[in-house]
């Protein structure tokens with residue numbers, strides 16, 4: 001969706017006025033104040049099976065996408081101190097991968113609004129003996145409980161489209177980043193390879209909810225996830241939002257035919 005399309009889609013169908021107090025929850029227009037509770041309900045339902053579902057839905061591809069993200073985060077291999085904030089970090093997958101890729105000075109903070117997702121993450125970190133280097137914090141990306149300029153890098157993977165006020169969260173992530181720090185956002189994007197687009201559409205709207213029903217016992221959360229991908233701004237529109245939040249040298253690259261994009265920006 002273009003930036004204009006995104007704004008137009010928030011326009012009241014009868015009165016033609018933009019509804020600034022409304023946003024999307026999948027294909028539904030909902031009051032801005034309702035979205036977070038609806039999103040929280042989705043992740044409460046899927047938390048236990050979240051990582052398994054990622055493997056099943058993406059055929060394991062999410063691992064390659066997250067590897068690309070961790071390579072871009074570029075934690076130092078030396079013992080130099082390096083602090084990552086992984087916003088909307090869920091079960092801590094990106095943080096754990098970053099710790100494993102980095103040297104002895106690498107630390108990660110997972111900030112997520114959902115206690116169930118954080119709980120699964122804490123267990124995983126403890127199982128791997130990494131609970132002393134990964135911290136889990138119950139936090140809303142729109143209001144991060146960290147001082148300004150605290151982190152060398154801030155990442156958000158498949159999280160930003162779930163946040164009700166994307167512009168507010170981008171400003172917060174910019175605020176907590178150190179000068180010279182790197183912001184990276186991995187998010188679903190727009191498939192624009194002829195042939196693959198139709199196949200992807202069919203797979204997303206039919207196979208993904210069916211896998212959800214079989215594994216989690218409910219297709220609805222996965223219908224939301226698929227719909228929310230279609231409502232997310234196109235990469236160029238999102239790049240504009242990043243610039244508006246203060247990020248410099250903004251760029252993105254598409255992966256897997258446009259299924260996902262890795263967005264990059266710097267605090268300079």
Ligand code: SAM
Nearest residue numbers: 088089090112113114117140141157158159162
């Ligand atoms: N980043 C993780 C990953 O890639 O595996 C989890 C991604 S999951 C699709 C989206 C996450 O965003 C969920 O854990 C959800 O609780 C979190 N989330 C949604 N709204 C949020 C908000 N306002 N602040 C922080 N986290 C939020």
